[in-house]
Amino acid sequence: MGNGKLRKRIAVIGSGFSGLSAAAYAAKSGNEVHVFERHDQPGGRARQFRTPEGYIFDMGPSWYWMPDIIEGFFRDFDCNVSDFYELVSLDPQFEMVFSEEKVSVPEKNEAIRELFEKIEPGSAKKYDKFMQSAKFKYEVGMKDFVTKPCHNWLEFASPKIAVSALKLDLLSNFRKYVSSYFSDSKLRSLMEFPVIFLGAAPQNIPALYSLMNYGGYVLGTKYPLGGFYQLVWAMKEVAEKQGVTFHFGHEVQKLNTQNGKITSISVDGEDHEFDVVIASSDYHHTETLIPESLRNYDNAYWKSKTFAPSCLIYYLGIKGKIQHLKHHTLFFENNLDDHIDSIYRDKRWPEQPLFYSCCPSKTDSGVAPENCENLFLLLPLASGINDEESVREKYLKEMLKRIENHTGENDLISRIEYKKSYCVSDFISDYNAYEGNAYGLANILSQTAVLKPKIRNKKIRNLFYTGQLTVPGPGVPPSIISGKIVATEVSKLKIK
Structure with a gap:
């Protein structure tokens, strides 16, 4: 594809x-690529901002899991993660706070086994078995x-996938699967928590996703010094080395079509001609940029889908140190199912x-002024x-109260030096996110693989979609x- 006559002019939205x-x-692959981004910096939901007081906040992702998948991207361009940023392995990986006690998940797998054994005698062997199966799912799932x-x-x-299909546990539900290994409620919560952000109740998600437990716990929870945004900068640098041109502060308002083909895109009132458009913008929003008759899906389709959660986020700069707080802490003192029901069944703010x-x-002194915390x-x-x-x-007051109970600190609210909240309406205004979702479509069986929104427009031959609302789904890797x-699909497209 590197030969001149097949060189395509490609616009990437977002x-x-x-x-x-x-x-x-x-x-x-030898194409001329232009990226149009409405914000003044790259990253989308993973943007970063700095405050006058000296805090640096990652706006979105903060769990650096599946490091091998991320490393794989850089290897494809003959470089390594370490060429761009330093990864620190967190120990403990995270702490989970329950109503009666707290559980810290250690960095090393051997120590995790011992922790399980201590909580539920006999469970270290079950943990091994669980992770052995999760490793298989990770290797087949994330690679094939x-x-x-x-x-x-x-x-x-393919024969490999056919043979693997049964072992991938696509048809068994994650909750039943976990409870077939562990009876202690804390251990079950430890195993179930990673899938909450896949956007459905554990009983509605295929057991295939135990691969998350392997990609997190066994491969370890990392942190890039300088914040998660280091990954964004690194990927932008890789793209620029390939010749990509970035246009920040430029919003695509319309995709102009003729005879089943996009001819040009309208950006800030000007038309620019392209051979192919790849939309990494919100899928539903992208489809509002083309005539209704050419869209892959109508509004009824989107209304019928199960979306992953949105979220309420607070970025807080706190004066003074918060003792006994880890880098990552999950506050699970309340009932998981009640909270999940409020998201999926009742669509209301959770009571508990x-x-x-x-x-x-706690890990990186550069993200907060001296003797302060970035929360x-x-x-x-x-x-x-x-x-x-x-x-x-x-909800901010409630969350701070529970952090105080956990750490023994007093009156955190009076120590707030910087505060910014971010919620449903912000996801809509900043990212055109459908109904303000934060994590794309839920990974339930009826929305898996071929059943997800298609990566290619069925009526416009040179329009493609990428990102969390299409395959393979939500999450950074x-x-x-x-x-x-x-x-890869675009490289197969012949320009007429």
Whole structure:
């Protein structure tokens, strides 16, 4: 594809992880690639901001899991993660706070086994068995399964996948699967928590996703010094080395079509001609940029889908140190199912929420002024609900109270030096996110693989979609893979 006559002029809309990935791979294949980003910096949901007081906040992802998948992106361009940033391995990986006690998950796998054995005698062997199976799912799932463009089921008809299909546990539900190994409620919560952000109740997610436990616990929880945004900068640099041009502060308003083909895109009132468009913007939003008759899906389709949660986020700068708080802490003192029901069944604010706190200043002195803490709080929520400031504040007070109970600190609210909240309506205004979702489509069986929104427009031959609303799904590593899948499909397209 490197020969001159097949060189395509490609527009990528959005510079989140899938957009950065798609741009880098498409340019590597010899194309002229332009990325249009409405914000003044790359990263999409993974942007970063600095405050006058000296705090540096990652706006989105904070769990650096599946490091081998991320490393794989850089290896494809003959470089390594270590060329761009330093990864620190967290020990403990995280702490889980229950109503009666707290459990710290250690860095080393051997120590995790011992922890399980201590909580539930006999469970170390079960943990080994669980992780052995999870490793298989990770290796087949993340290397073979998720790399398919998912045009149809025939792609999965290889002997390897056929043989693996039963072992992948696609048809058994995650909750039953976990409880077949462990009876202690804390151990079950430890195993179930990673899938909450896949966007469904554990009983509705295929057991295939135990691969998350392997990709996190066994491969370890990392942190890039300088913040998660280091990954964004690194991917942008890789893309630029391939010849990608970035246009920041430029919003694509319309995709102009003729005879089943995009001829040009309208950016800030000007038309620019392109051979191919790759949209890493919100899928539903992208389709509003083309005539209704040419869209892959109508509004009824989107309404019928199960979306992963939105969330309430607080970025807080706190004066003084918070003793006894870890880098990652999960506050699970309340009932998981009640919180999940509030998201998926009732679509309301939870009465007794669970939440997550990230305090990167515990690992990285550069993200907060001296003797201060950088605190990021996240509470998963139903998408599409009312998120006025007074409601946000009520939940902030509750979260801070529970951090005080956990750490023994007093009156954290009076020590707040910087405060910014981010919720459903912000996801809509900043990212055109459908109903303000934060994590794309839920990974339930009826929305897996071929059953996800297609990466290619069925009526416009040169329009492709990438990102968390298409294959393989939500999360940073899947989004990076999504960009690669689409770039590969674009390289097969013959320009007429």
